[in-house]
Amino acid sequence: MDAAFQQCIDPDCNATFSIGEVHISCPTCAVAGKNSLLDIRYHWDQLEHTPKSFGLFERRWMTKGEQGSGTLDFSGVWRFRELMPFYRTEDDIVSIGEGRTNLQCANLLAGKIGFKPGNLYLQYEGLNPSGSFKDNGMAAAFTHARMVGAKCVACASTGNTSASLAMFASLSEMLGIVFIGSGKIAYGKLSQALDYGARTLQVQGDFDACLRRVRQITTENKELGIYLMNSVNPFRLEGQKAIMYRVLEAMDWQPPDWIVVPGGNLGNCSAFGKAFTELKELGLISRIPRLAVIQAAGANPLYQLFTEQGVRWDDGRPDTSKIDALYNKMNAESYHANTIASAIEIGRPVNLVKSLRALDLMDGVVREVDDQTILEHKAMVGRYGFGCEPASAASVAGAHMLIDEGILSPSDRVVCILTGHELKDPDATVKYHTGIDVKAIQDQAPRSTPHGQLANEPIAVPDDLDAIIKAIGATP
Numbered sequence: 489m490d491a492a493f494q495q496c497i498d499p500d501c502n503a504t505f506s507i508g509e510v511h512i513s514c515p516t517c518a519v520a521g522k523n524s525l526l527d528i529r530y531h532w533d534q535l536e537h538t539p540k541s542f543g544l545f546e547r548r549w550m551t552k553g554e555q556g557s558g559t560l561d562f563s564g565v566w567r568f569r570e571l572m573p574f575y576r577t578e579d580d581i582v583s584i585g586e587g588r589t590n591l592q593c594a595n596l597l598a599g600k601i602g603f604k605p606g607n608l609y610l611q612y613e614g615l616n617p618s619g620s621f622k623d624n625g626m627a628a629a630f631t632h633a634r635m636v637g638a639k640c641v642a643c644a645s646t647g648n649t650s651a652s653l654a655m656f657a658s659l660s661e662m663l664g665i666v667f668i669g670s671g672k673i674a675y676g677k678l679s680q681a682l683d684y685g686a687r688t689l690q691v692q693g694d695f696d697a698c699l700r701r702v703r704q705i706t707t708e709n710k711e712l713g714i715y716l717m718n719s720v721n722p723f724r725l726e727g728q729k730a731i732m733y734r735v736l737e738a739m740d741w742q743p744p745d746w747i748v749v750p751g752g753n754l755g756n757c758s759a760f761g762k763a764f765t766e767l768k769e770l771g772l773i774s775r776i777p778r779l780a781v782i783q784a785a786g787a788n789p790l791y792q793l794f795t796e797q798g799v800r801w802d803d804g805r806p807d808t809s810k811i812d813a814l815y816n817k818m819n820a821e822s823y824h825a826n827t828i829a830s831a832i833e834i835g836r837p838v839n840l841v842k843s844l845r846a847l848d849l850m851d852g853v854v855r856e857v858d859d860q861t862i863l864e865h866k867a868m869v870g871r872y873g874f875g876c877e878p879a880s881a882a883s884v885a886g887a888h889m890l891i892d893e894g895i896l897s898p899s900d901r902v903v904c905i906l907t908g909h910e911l912k913d914p915d916a917t918v919k920y921h922t923g924i925d926v927k928a929i930q931d932q933a934p935r936s937t938p939h940g941q942l943a944n945e946p947i948a949v950p951d952d953l954d955a956i957i958k959a960i961g962a963t964p
């Protein structure tokens with residue numbers, strides 16, 4: 489067995505697969521009609537460079553990038569590469585200087601929401617090259633895509649995944665295909681996908697419909713040779729572990745008391761749990777922070793299942809009947825997630841079970857916050873910090889709610905993850921401050937034929953598999 493491998497997270501299966509294989513769920517469980525997620529695992533004792541202390545990473549971030557491409561030490565992901573050693577050689581690694589982000593001690597904001605000075609921190613993942621934390625995961629998943637020789641990559645997206653995929657695809661000389669639902673995408677994000685040259689399919693459906701279609705074209709239509717970049721891809725989560733490494737690094741390797749993160753597809757919180765599991769396995773930390781996952785009230789399946797119905801990880805055997813019942817109810821009622829925080833507007837999160845595992849490990853809580861509360865906290869982050877997009881502010885709104893409940897104490901050291909940049913969704917900000925709905929004006933505005941030489945218009949398609957494959961035009 490290789491030192492790095494893939495493994496099914498279902499304890500009744502535990503099947504393992506080599507790193508060179510491409511799966512987005514466990515093929516062994518699929519035979520039994522089950523849909524189980526995979527993990528990337530390591531036999532740490534068989535690795536040449538297993539970290540024995542954090543000293544290995546000390547000051548690597550001071551290294552200057554070479555020729556604008558960035559060395560591995562310059563990357564905020566790959567400077568921790570010994571903690572995600574699934575690549576064969578360093579030549580496999582894809583990097584564009586992702587993850588050079590900032591942990592700010594936010595005393596003004598702390599005062600407004602009830603923390604003592606020195607205790608509230610904001611982790612600005614909006615400072616990534618494409619403006620959201622998604623770049624952390626894409627650096628890792630594109631590394632794997634390159635290892636397996638992928639030429640074409642795809643994702644469904646509420647916006648930031650497509651922006652990040654489009655950027656990495658164009659730099660890796662792969663064809664990027666992004667599926668965006670009709671309607672809610674923030675223009676900052678759409679503009680990135682178009683500008684980086686991704687083939688952009690605007691499917692008549694929501695995010696969940698787009699994800700269903702992308703899974704079909706990548707798994708049931710394998711002959712198309714399209715590699716899936718959504719966070720069901722376990723390699724994405726390997727890269728996203730680095731967000732926690734950077735938080736620890738900025739805090740001199742002393743774990744905070746709480747990590748607060750918005751939850752959409754639940755990949756980020758799952759990655760955080762995995763990061764701490766492994767740091768503990770390696771003996772690098774002795775204490776694990778607690779976790780708060782904050783959902784929007786209009787997209788709250790984890791809140792309903794975990795907080796209201798008490799569904800737990802239960803050693804890998806969560807009560808799937810409750811999960812199925814919720815999704816059946818959503819189908820019966822034609823429920824569609826609906827929130828101003830478009831990045832977390834997701835009804836059926838793919839990493840739900842992994843998030844239960846993270847909540848178990850990190851003694852977590854889940855809360856929901858409504859759109860108005862999100863917008864008020866977004867405005868506070870803007871006024872007293874660097875600003876963020878609506879979904880990101882859910883973390884601060886959640887921290888505020890938890891301090892009011894007495895679950896967080898004013899003297900706890902709390903890190904809120906600000907997942908995306910303020911400029912991702914300027915329309916939401918303008919509407920908050922002026923009442924003007926820029927997006928409504930844009931949608932009604934007369935359109936001329938695009939005339940730029942590189943004009944890359946979204947392709948409107950019905951939610952129909954044949955029409956989608958035709959629109960992709962990616963013949964094998």
Ligand SMILES: *Cc1c(COP(=O)(O)O)cnc(C)c1O
Nearest residue numbers: 648752753754755756831907908
């Ligand atoms: C993707 C995204 C999220 C949600 O992260 P998950 O890993 O899907 O839970 C939150 N905020 C922003 C800005 C995002 O782009």
Ligand SMILES: [Zn+2]
Nearest residue numbers: 496501514517
């Ligand atoms: Zn399995």
